[in-house]
Amino acid sequence: MTTQIVWFKRDLRWHDHAPLTAAAARGSVLALYVIEPELWHQPDSSSRHWQFIRESLIDLSQALQRLGGTFVLQSGSVTQILQRLRDHYGIFELHSHEETGNAWTYARDLQVAEWCAENRIVWHEYPSNGVVRRLGNRDRWAALRNATMAKPQVKLSVRISFAPVPLALSAESIPEIADPRFGSSTPRVQRGGRTEGLKVLASFLDDRSERYMTTISKPGVSARHCSRLSAHIAYGTLSAREIEHALRRRIDHLEGIGDHSSLRWARQLQAFGSRLAWRCHFVQKLEQQPAIETHCMHSAFEGMREDDFRQDWFEAWCEGQTGYPLVDACMRSLHANGWITFRMRAMLVAFASYHLWLDWRRTAPFMARLFTDYEPGIHYSQFQMQSGVTGINAIRIYNPVKQSCDHDPEGRFIRRYLPELRDVPEDYIHEPWLMPTPPKSYPAPLVEHEAAARLAKQRMAAYRRGEDFKAEAAKVYRKLGSRNRPSEGRRKKPTEPLPQLTLDL
Ligand SMILES: Cc1cc2nc3c(=O)[nH]c(=O)nc-3n(C[C@H](O)[C@H](O)[C@H](O)COP(=O)(O)OP(=O)(O)OC[C@H]3O[C@@H](n4cnc5c(N)ncnc54)[C@H](O)[C@@H]3O)c2cc1C
Structure with a gap:
């Protein structure tokens, strides 16, 4: 045989x-x-x-x-x-x-x-999760993905007969964490393995998800209330389909109870379900266009940032030394834990791309190394989106001080990761440079937010002009864009590539 x-x-x-x-x-x-x-x-x-x-x-x-x-x-x-x-x-x-x-x-x-x-x-x-290889037309993708997710999970129906292992192969043992082949070891990483993944899934669905959407943007508490399944999905210890099925059972259960708090909880879980679909959507983009790892989705943005790369600003960003407390606390927490919530990832990248004008191709591999859950399809698509080079997404420039006040109002997360700001009073924790005597051990901001955001906006606008820009954006949309958009009354037509810049000043 x-x-x-x-x-x-x-x-x-x-x-x-x-x-x-x-x-x-x-x-x-x-x-x-x-x-x-x-x-x-x-x-x-x-x-x-x-x-x-x-x-x-x-x-x-x-x-x-x-x-x-x-x-x-x-x-x-x-x-x-x-x-x-x-x-x-x-x-x-x-x-x-x-x-x-x-x-x-x-x-x-x-x-x-x-x-x-x-x-x-x-x-x-x-096929892997919801990704469709050799997909001709993006319009059919969501239906195909949903059909895959609806199928029963594949079960081992026969006893496996294992082949004898050839002596010539001399099976190796699993290398140690500190094996130098994998680079220098890093602290505290989320635990791997299917057994652990199943526990994480159960604790999320049965307990932690109750506050999922209300905490998802908070840099501290989101670590508990988000699913934390990303690394398990990225390395396949759980299949996307088994998560979807467990989710559906849980939502049915909560809807069956039908009281206000159960229905509210079910809605939190629906939002989680949408993100599972986004995941497949983003990986599908890379499947269809592998070049997005190294090339802007919209070619008009090639050459926009490359020559302005500032090594000193890049290093300050990598080390959490930009002078903006929330940006730096997020970066240092990533070094320590290998995970941070979506909004803070988006803010870190947008800050690097707009305020510091760093090319996403220099920042993306650095962050890939920090994320335990590194998934190329999501990662490069998100880096391009948060850097404004897709041509089909709104430009979002985060105000790091506003984000800080909104999501860490008392500065608890900041103090946890920036020990040099531990004694800074609450009134100054988001803008320590305004103190009469700012702490000497913490840097002044590399750039001034409003001026940097304005300059970025002008630069972006200069690249987003003209009929050729629109024509290519329409092509990008046809090939890679999400078809799951609200009705035209609320959003632009798909062929119109989001004309105005959304500034979060
Ligand atoms: C610049 C940037 C880079 C990113 N790189 C990665 C990456 O390499 N790997 C990765 O798994 N996620 C990445 N994300 C998406 C998102 O931040 C993480 O999936 C999420 O924070 C993981 O935590 P969780 O499992 O608790 O998420 P939950 O909120 O519980 O979401 C459940 C699952 O949905 C998927 N998901 C959630 N948000 C998104 C999203 N915005 N886009 C696509 N899929 C999503 C993930 O598989 C996640 O595990 C990135 C986001 C940004 C802004």
Whole structure:
């Protein structure tokens, strides 16, 4: 019988795993994970990701042991490892999920496809979450995605027969956190693994989500009331579909109770459900246009910021030393925890892109390394949106002082992450430079907000003029834009690329 190799990538689970289930039905299975040294040299990789993956691999290998099998971990290039397997087993079949990753993994998958073709190996690839490969028309995407989510979860219907592991492979043990191949290790990372993911999901649906929407923009408490499922979805310890199904059951339950507070809670969960759909929508953009990792969605913005890059401002932003307390506290909390809520991510990027006029291609890999949940499809789409280079989204320039007053009014979060401001009175915590004697250990603001925002607005407007701009924006919309917009009465027509700048001064 032909050996069936299941290549685990960003899908570190055994449940709702189409490649594993299909492989088990066709023959004896070898479960494979490859540590690819070159991948870990890419500018968007970090030890923080490794820590999460490592715990997920430990959990997965324990689960496979319970199913009577083993998990084979190898280091090297995937084609090298496949060649060794080919030498041992002869012809085999390869199964994996489709991956919508960065440019490096895209190129690697092309090499694997070529190797498979040359070696007469059939490679079965299975759709990943709600992403549709070779999608012709974006209009059909939401229906296709929803149909995938509505399907039953894939269950292992047969007992897996595991293939004996070839001695020549000499299975490696899972490397330590501090292994230098993954870069220098970072503190406190969200725990990985499916077992942990299921606990996080249950605690969110049954308890933490009650205050989801009221706290989602707050830099401190959102860490408790947001789902915190992003890294689990990014590394596939849970499938998007199983989360959607659990969510639907919970909403039905709350709606069944029907009292005011249950219905209110159900609405919070509906908002969470929309975000799960956004996730697929953003990953779909990268799937359709891999170039958005390195090129502006709207080409008019190429060359807009590159030559003005200021290394000293970039370093100050990376280190949380811009002189704006909320911006700096968010950045330092990211260094410490590897997660921050959506609005604060948006503010950090908008501040870098508008106030400091830093090119998003320099800031995006830095933040990718900090986020435990780094997901290229969401990450690059969001960086482009928050930097105003898509041509189809409103320009949002955040006022960092207003954000600070709105979302951390007493400055608790700021004081937690900026010890040098601990003793600053509440009246000055958002603008310490106004104190009669500002703390010496904290920098003055790199730029003055109103002047920097005005300049950014003028610069953006100069690039958003003319019929050619509009024509290309309409093309970007047709290819990548969300079709899920409010009716035309409330928003512009899809072919009109959002003419005015929305300034949050
Ligand atoms: C500049 C920038 C970069 C980002 N990079 C990433 C990234 O690399 N990986 C990542 O998972 N998210 C990214 N996000 C989106 C969002 O901030 C995170 O998904 C969210 O904060 C994760 O926390 P959570 O799981 O508790 O989210 P919840 O609010 O509980 O949302 C549930 C899930 O929905 C998805 N989601 C939530 N918000 C968004 C959004 N705005 N767009 C797309 N999907 C969303 C995520 O999968 C998330 O796990 C980025 C946002 C910005 C502004």
